[in-house]
Amino acid sequence: MNNIKNIGFVFLAMMGLTIASCSNDFLDEEQTTKYSTDYFNTQQGLVDLSESLYGNIRWHFGYEWAYGTTLYGTDEFTNANDLTNEMWNTYDNRLGPIKATTATGAANGNATAPSDLWDEMYYGIASANTIIAKAPTVITDVKIRNRVLAHAYFMRGYNYYRLTAQYGGVVLQTEPVTTVVRSFTRSTEEACWAQVISDLRNAYQLFEGEIFTYGKGITWTKATAAHFLAKALLFRSSERNNAWNSAYKTSDYKEAIDACSYAITARGALTANYNDLYANWTGIDCPNEQLSEILMAAGYNGDATTVGRFGNRTYNYFDPQFSVFAGGWSARGVWIGGMDFQRCRPTEYSYAVFDHVNDARMWKTFKTVYGVNTVKTPNPNGVALGDPAVVMILNTKNDNTYNGYTFGAFVQNPTWKDVAGRLPAWGGASGTRQTPTAGSLTSKKGQFAPNSLVLYQNGTYVAPNFKSTPICNFFAGINKTEDGSRTAEKGDAHRDVTMARLAETYLVRAECYARLGQYGLAMNDINVVRARAQWKAGENRSYYIDGSIAFEKNALNAGTNATFYTNSNLNMNTYYLSNPGVAVTTAASDLTLKSFPANLPAEDEAIIAQVGASTDLDRALNFILDERTRELLGEWDRWETLSRTGTLIKRTKVFNPEAKYITVNKHELRPIPQSFIDGILNPDGTNLSSSQKAAWQNPGY
Numbered sequence: 001m002n003n004i005k006n007i008g009f010v011f012l013a014m015m016g017l018t019i020a021s022c023s024n025d026f027l028d029e030e031q032t033t034k035y036s037t038d039y040f041n042t043q044q045g046l047v048d049l050s051e052s053l054y055g056n057i058r059w060h061f062g063y064e065w066a067y068g069t070t071l072y073g074t075d076e077f078t079n080a081n082d083l084t085n086e087m088w089n090t091y092d093n094r095l096g097p098i099k100a101t102t103a104t105g106a107a108n109g110n111a112t113a114p115s116d117l118w119d120e121m122y123y124g125i126a127s128a129n130t131i132i133a134k135a136p137t138v139i140t141d142v143k144i145r146n147r148v149l150a151h152a153y154f155m156r157g158y159n160y161y162r163l164t165a166q167y168g169g170v171v172l173q174t175e176p177v178t179t180v181v182r183s184f185t186r187s188t189e190e191a192c193w194a195q196v197i198s199d200l201r202n203a204y205q206l207f208e209g210e211i212f213t214y215g216k217g218i219t220w221t222k223a224t225a226a227h228f229l230a231k232a233l234l235f236r237s238s239e240r241n242n243a244w245n246s247a248y249k250t251s252d253y254k255e256a257i258d259a260c261s262y263a264i265t266a267r268g269a270l271t272a273n274y275n276d277l278y279a280n281w282t283g284i285d286c287p288n289e290q291l292s293e294i295l296m297a298a299g300y301n302g303d304a305t306t307v308g309r310f311g312n313r314t315y316n317y318f319d320p321q322f323s324v325f326a327g328g329w330s331a332r333g334v335w336i337g338g339m340d341f342q343r344c345r346p347t348e349y350s351y352a353v354f355d356h357v358n359d360a361r362m363w364k365t366f367k368t369v370y371g372v373n374t375v376k377t378p379n380p381n382g383v384a385l386g387d388p389a390v391v392m393i394l395n396t397k398n399d400n401t402y403n404g405y406t407f408g409a410f411v412q413n414p415t416w417k418d419v420a421g422r423l424p425a426w427g428g429a430s431g432t433r434q435t436p437t438a439g440s441l442t443s444k445k446g447q448f449a450p451n452s453l454v455l456y457q458n459g460t461y462v463a464p465n466f467k468s469t470p471i472c473n474f475f476a477g478i479n480k481t482e483d484g485s486r487t488a489e490k491g492d493a494h495r496d497v498t499m500a501r502l503a504e505t506y507l508v509r510a511e512c513y514a515r516l517g518q519y520g521l522a523m524n525d526i527n528v529v530r531a532r533a534q535w536k537a538g539e540n541r542s543y544y545i546d547g548s549i550a551f552e553k554n555a556l557n558a559g560t561n562a563t564f565y566t567n568s569n570l571n572m573n574t575y576y577l578s579n580p581g582v583a584v585t586t587a588a589s590d591l592t593l594k595s596f597p598a599n600l601p602a603e604d605e606a607i608i609a610q611v612g613a614s615t616d617l618d619r620a621l622n623f624i625l626d627e628r629t630r631e632l633l634g635e636w637d638r639w640e641t642l643s644r645t646g647t648l649i650k651r652t653k654v655f656n657p658e659a660k661y662i663t664v665n666k667h668e669l670r671p672i673p674q675s676f677i678d679g680i681l682n683p684d685g686t687n688l689s690s691s692q693k694a695a696w697q698n699p700g701y
Contacts, residue, residue, distance in 0.1 A: 037130075040130055040131075040134060040138075041134065041138060042138065043138060043139045043140070043141070043144065046130075046131055046134060046135050046138055046139060046148055047139075047144065047148055049127055049130065049131055050131055050147075050148040050151040050152060051151075051214070052127065053124060053127060053128065053151055053152070053155040054214070054218070054299065055308055056120070056123060056124035056127070056155065056159070057124075057158075057296075057298045057499065058298045058299075058300070058308060058310050058311075058312075059120045059309075059310050060298060060497075060499075060636070061298055061310070061312050061313065061314050061497045062309070062310025062311060062312070062313055063110075063112075063116075063310065063313060064084055064085050064110050064111070064112050064343075065112040065116045065117060066313065066314055066317065066636065067085070067317050067343055067344050067636075068085040068088040068111075068112040069088065069112060069116075069117055069166065069639065069670070070636045070637060070638065070639050070640070071344055071634065071636065071638055071639065072085055072088040072089040072344075072639070073088055073089045073090070073091055073639060073652060073656070073659050073662065073667070074638045074639050074642055074648070074651070074652055074656065075347060075349050075350075075629075075638075075642070075651040075652055075654070075655035075656055076346065076347060076349065076350045076629055076633060076634075076638050076655075077089075077344040077345065077346060077347065077350070077634075077638075077656075078345050078347055078656050078657070078658045078659070079343070079344075079345065079471070079658060080320070080321065080342035080343065080344075080345040080471060080472055080473050080475065081321065081342060081467070081469035081470060081471040081472065081473040082107075082321075082341060082342050082343055082473075083107035083471075084106075084107055084108055084110050084111060084343065085111055085112055085343070086107065087100055087106070087111065088112060089656070089658055089659060090658050090659055090660065090661055091659055091660075091661040091662040091663065091667050092661045093661075094106060094111075095671070096114075096671055096674075096701055097114060097671040097672060097673060097674035097677070097697060097701055098113075098114075098674045098675075099111060099112075099113030099114070099115070100113075113673070114670055114671045114672070114673045114674075115673035115675050115676065117162065117163070117166060117670075118163065118167070118170075118672075118673050118676065119673075121159040121160070121162055121163050122159075122173075124155050124156070124158075124159045125155075125156050125159050125160065125173065126173075126176070126177065127152075127155070128152040128153070128155045128156035128159075129152075129156065129173065129174060129175060129176045129177075130176045131148055131149065131151070131152035132149065132152050132153065132156070132174075133175065133176050135148050135149050135152070136149075143208070146206045146207075146208065147206075147207075147208065147211075147213065149202070149206050150202075150203045150206035150207040150208075150220075150225070151203075151220060153199045153200070153202040153203040153206065154199070154200065154203035154207075154220050154224065154225050154228075156174075156199045157195075157196050157197075157198075157199030157200040157202075157203060157225075157228065157229075157232070158200075158228055160172070160192060160195055160196045160199065161196045161200075161228065161231070161232055161235075163192070164189060164192040164193060164196060164235075165235065165640040165643065165644070166640070166669070166670045167669060167670050167672060167698065168189045168192075168669045168698060169186050169187050169188045169189040169191070169192050170186065170187065170192055171184045171185070171186060171187065172187045172191065172192060172195050174195070182679065182680060182681040182685075183680065183681050183682060183683045184680055186696060189241065189244075190236075190241070190244050190245075193232065193235065193236040193241070196232045197229065197232050197233060197236065200225055200228055200229040200232055201229060203220075203225040203229075204222060204225040204226055204229050204259065207220070207221055207222035207224075207225055208222070209221065209222050209266070210222065210223060210266050210267070215290065215299075216290040216291075216292075216294075217289045217290040217291065217294045217297055217299075217496065218297055218299040218496070220296065221266075221295075222262070222266065223262065223263040223266045223267050223295055224263075224295045224296050224500065226259040226260065226262045226263040226266075226505075227259070227260070227263050227295050227296075227500050227502075227504070227505050227508070228296075228500070229255075229256070229259045230255075230256035230257075230259040230260045230263075230505070230508050230509070230512075231256075231508060233252040233253070233255055233256040233259070234252065234253070234256050234508060234511065234512060234644075235640075235644050236248055236252055237249040237252040237253060237515075238644045238645055238646070239644070239645050239646030239647075240643055240644050240645070240646055240668060242646070249515070250516070253512040253513075253515050253516050254512075254516075256508065256509070256512045257509055257512045257513065260505050260506075260508055260509035260512070261509070263295065263502065263505045264502065264505055264506065264509070267292045267293065267295070267502050268292055270293055270502055270503055270506075270528065270529070270532050271291050271292075271293045271532070272532070273532075273536075274360060274361050274364050274365075274532060274533060275364045275545060276288050276291065277291070277293070277498070277501070278365075278479065278480040278481075278498075278546075278547070279364055279365075279479055279480075279482075279544075279545045279546045279547065280545055280549070281482070281483070281495055281546075281547035281549070281550060282549055282550055282552075282553065283484075283485050283550040283553045283554075284300075284301050284302050284485055284494045284495070284550075285301060286550075289495070289496045292502075293501045293502040293503065294496075294498055294500075294501050295499075295500040295501055295502060295505070296498075296499040296500040297496040297497060297498045297499055298312070298496060298497040298499060299496050300312045300492070300493065300494050300495060300496055300497070301494055302485065302487075302494045307492060311492030311493070312483075312492055312493040312494065312495065312497060313492065313493070314481040314493060314497055315337060315338045315339055315481045315482060315483045315486070315493045316338070316339045316341040316343065317341060317343040317344050317481065318338060318343070318344050318477040318478045318479070318480070318481060318634060319336075319338035319339065319340045319341070319342065319367070319477045320340060320342055320345075320473060320474050320475045320476070320477050321340045321341075321342040321468075321469070321473035321474070322340050322370055322390060322451075322474075323340050324340070324468055324469070324473060325409035325410065325411070325451060325467060325468035325469070325473055325474045326370070326389055326390055326409070326410055326450065326451050327376060327409070327410030327411060327450055327451070328374055328376050328410075329372050329373075329374060329375075329376055329383070329389040329390075329410065329450045329451065330370040330371065330372065330373055330374070330389040330390055330451075330568060331373050331374045331564070332489065333373075333489055333561070333564055333568075334484070334486050334487070334488065334489050334551065334554070334556055334561070335373075335484070335548070335551055335557075335561055335562075335564040335565035335568050335569070336370075336482075336484075336548055336568050336569070337479075337482025337483050337484045337546055337547045337548035337550070337551070338477070338479075338481065338482045338483075338548075339489070339490065342473050342475075342477075344477070344478075344634070345472060345475050345477075346366075346475060346476070346477070346478070346633075347655050347656055348455075348461045348463070348655065349607070349629075349654075349655035350629060350633060351366075351394055351455055351463075351476075352396075352397070352603060352606070352607070353603055353604075353607060353626050353629050353630060354603065354630055355591065355601060355603055356394065356395075356396055356578060356579055357579050357582055357589070358534065358535065358589035358590065358591055359533050359534075359589075359591060359630060360533055360534065360535045360536075360539070360541075360589070361533045361630055361631065362394070362630075363541065363544065363573050363575050364544075365478050365479060365480070365633060366392075366394065366476045366477070366478060366479070366573075367476060367477055367478070367479045367482075367544070367546060368391070368392040368393075368394060368476050368544070368573045368574040368578075369388050369390065369391055369392070369544065369570055369572050369573060369574060370388075370389050370390035370568060370570075371386055371387070371388060371389055371426070371567045371568045371569060371570040372384065372385055372386060372387045372388070372389040372450075372567060373385065373389070373563075373564045373567040373568045376450075381417075381448035383448060383449075383450060384428070385563075385567050386426065386427060386428060386566065386567040386570070387426070387430075387447065387449075388423065388426065388447065388449045388570065388572075389449065389450055389451060390449065390450075390451040390452075391418075391423070391449040391451070391452045391453075391574060391577070392452070392453050392475075392476040392574060393452070393453065393454040393455070393574050393577045393578050394455055394476060394574065394578040395454055395455050395456055395577075395578050395579075395580070396455075396456065396578075397456050397459055397461070398459070399456060399580065400458070400459075401580045402416070402454045402456075402457055403457050403458050405454070405457075407452045407453050407454050407462075407466055408451070408452070408453070408465075408466045408474075409451050409466055409467055409468040409473075409474050410450050410451050410468070411468045412466065412467075412468070414449075414450075414451065414452050416448075416449070416452045416454075417446050417447060417448045418442070418445065418446065418447045418448075418449075418577070419445060419446050420445070420580070421441055421442055421443070421444070421445035421446075422441060422576045422577040422580060423441065423442045423447055423572070423574070423576075423577060424439055424440070424441055424442060424542035424572040424573070424575075424576070425439060425440050425441065425442045425443065425444075425572075426442070426570045426571075426572055427570070429443070429444050430442040430443060430444040430447070431443050431444075433570070433571050433572070434540055434542050434543040434544070434571045434572050435540060435543060435571075436539065436540055436543050436545075437538050437539065437540055437586075438540055439540045439542050439543060439572075440584070441542075441576060441584060451474070453466040453474060453475075453476075463475065478633060478634045479546035479547065480633075480634050480635070481493065481495070481497070481547070481634075482546040482547035482548050483495045483547050483550060484547055484548040484549060484550035484551030484552070484554060484565075485550040485551070485553070485554055486554075487554070487555070487556065495547060495550075497636075498635065499636065503529050503532070503631050503632070504628070504631070504632060504635075504637075506525045506526070506528050506529050507525070507526070507529060507624060507627060507628055507631065507632075509525050510522040510523075510525035510526050510624060511621065511624050513525065514597070514617065514620040514621065514624065515617070515621075517617075519596050519597060519616070519620065520596075522596060522620065522624075523593050523595075523596035526593060526596065526623075526624070526627060527592055527593055529627065529631055530591040530592065530593065530627070531591070531592070533591055533630065533631070534588060534589045534590060534591050535587070535588055535589040536588055537586065537587060537588040538586050539586060540586060541575045541576070541584075541585070541586075542572055542573060542575055542576060543571060543572070543573070544570075544571055544572055544573040545571060546569075548565070548568075548569050549569070551565050552565075596620065596623070597616050597617075597619040597620040597623060598616075598619075600619070600623055603626075604622075604623050604626050607622065607626055608622050608623070610654050610655075611647070611650055611651055611654055612650075621645060621647075622647070625641070625642070625645065625647065625651070628641060643668050643669070646668075648662075648667070648668055649662055649663075649664050649667070649668070663700060665699055665700060666698075666699055666700030666701070667700075669698045669699075670698070671697065671698055671701040672696055672697050672698055672701075677693050677696045677697065678693070680693075680696070
């Protein structure tokens with residue numbers, strides 16, 4: 001049990017910081033309390049305040065900003081037909097210092113504002129500042145004091161990391177604010193990274209070790225601090241900061257390597273099966289939420305009294321709009337782990353970057369089959385309950401198997417049938433359902449699916465053509481947020497959201513080695529990650545699972561709902577349809593790199609050719625970016641990674657056709673919120689002039 005999930009959030013509400021933009025939302029914390037800030041002059045008050053810091057990170061996953069600021073406008077994801085945050089993907093003129101509204105062209109009132117992240121990060125910083133200022137004199141127990149200070153330094157370092165990664169130089173406020181402040185100085189990006197690194201170094205030194213005070217998987221530890229210290233050092237010494245970072249590079253890479261090495265040694269081996277990281281989520285506080293690999297997670301549970309302002313809404317963002325395009329054959333409900341709000345549509349790159357045959361991560365990440373839970377008429381092909389309703393074939397560009405077939409959403413009248421019998425058996429007349437280690441292809445050849453798509457026909461990427469709306473709403477989404485524990489179709493999810501894990505630590509260390517020219521050591525770390533990604537001997541490559549399985553323990557899993565669950569989730573994928581030349585096998589696969597950065601896998605060489613990388617370092621960095629996609633797709637970090645490495649503009653232009661307005665020397669940073677700038681006064685109390693306001697803003701906005 002992760003006890004920290006039951007904390008109250010009253011203390012964060014008490015610590016409003018006036019650096020935040022002057023928006024109503026910033027003050028909209030409906031909390032009442034018997035405590036005053038005098039409580040923070042006591043040891044217990046500071047302990048409680050340090051625990052409440054865990055509530056601050058839940059904000060990241062409570063609304064549309066979860067994907068808008070982290071995944072949109074990159075090489076990995078584009079928008080589907082829902083246009084709530086379209087401007088964050090296309091970079092058109094609606095993405096500016098002022099929140100887009102319906103009056104200024106937003107699709108609805110839910111668009112992410114540039115002030116959203118800004119405001120919330122300063123909430124957490126305010127609480128951390130209070131702890132850092134008071135704990136040395138208020139808390140006499142050294143062990144408790146160090147733990148409380150470690151949490152505060154980590155929170156402040158992490159929040160300033162996010163602010164600096166998104167906005168560049170920001171306001172550095174490291175002392176508690178006790179009165180309204182309206183005059184500020186914007187620090188340089190160099191000064192901000194120095195503060196981030198200082199705070200994370202302090203946290204790293206103060207954490208006792210891998211002590212899971214509040215439960216494994218949730219508690220921040222020395223390894224958590226080490227991971228983010230390494231990321232901060234790497235960010236400071238990456239391409240976005242090349243104008244000033246030359247003196248830091250070598251020492252930053254070496255210190256980052258040391259920090260990564262601590263985390264890797266302290267936490268041990270990676271989780272053996274990639275499925276256990278996300279797909280095999282069996283319910284609230286299940287063992288897979290407490291894996292040693294998880295370094296940081298936003299914690300959730302089923303207790304409605306501890307949700308605070310922001311619950312977990314991430315299950316809404318990655319599924320295709322199956323309740324619309326499927327013609328009613330696969331009805332939406334709590335029995336399917338995700339809502340089909342179709343925010344994040346994978347790009348062609350996100351499919352093409354995988355070795356479709358040998359990389360198990362692809363088939364443990366993408367959901368490619370939905371079952372028939374409602375039979376519609378007319379039904380000339382005799383499709384039955386529990387048959388495949390939606391089949392998505394993720395073939396490769398050089399595959400010509402499906403050139404002559406008609407695919408599409410139900411309204412597009414697809415005619416494709418599985419004449420070769422390459423679908424897995426799904427039960428009934430087709431044969432026994434798939435298990436992790438056993439299964440066969442269907443004995444029922446010629447099966448028709450009311451909805452079907454393929455990625456390539458005649459060497460052309462055709463997937464966006466399959467849809468029932470003007471912009472594609474039919475695609476294979478990722479499964480990392482599926483949650484069958486929901487008690488209402490649109491209710492909060494209850495699963496934790498992983499924010500950092502050890503596989504990324506290996507890739508951070510590999511990148512540091514590569515930047516030092518130590519390519520053999522970099523390759524060794526990459527191969528640790530790729531070894532887990534290989535099919536293991538005895539694995540059934542047709543088997544699929546996701547967090548929908550938590551519905552099996554859900555009180556709603558009875559009667560009609562139970563039937564819907566069984567018929568909707570068929571435990572199968574399209575591996576053998578997507579790889580039509582591969583014979584059924586349970587043999588192990590091999591993804592081991594034999595050389596680096598020369599002679600890379602074919603899928604990486606194709607991508608490197610498209611982005612024009614030629615030097616050893618450029619090839620190495622672009623390969624690591626590819627490997628990060630394969631390992632970390634959808635894990636809330638892509639925009640910052642591309643901005644850091646100076647590859648955001650190039651890779652987004654090449655791989656995200658909707659991001660047509662992305663502009664160099666502008667979109668590497670987010671706009672400073674106009675609501676904040678408009679609230680600033682000069683030291684003498686006068687308003688800023690137009691030129692002073694312009695000086696606060698990032699270039700191009």
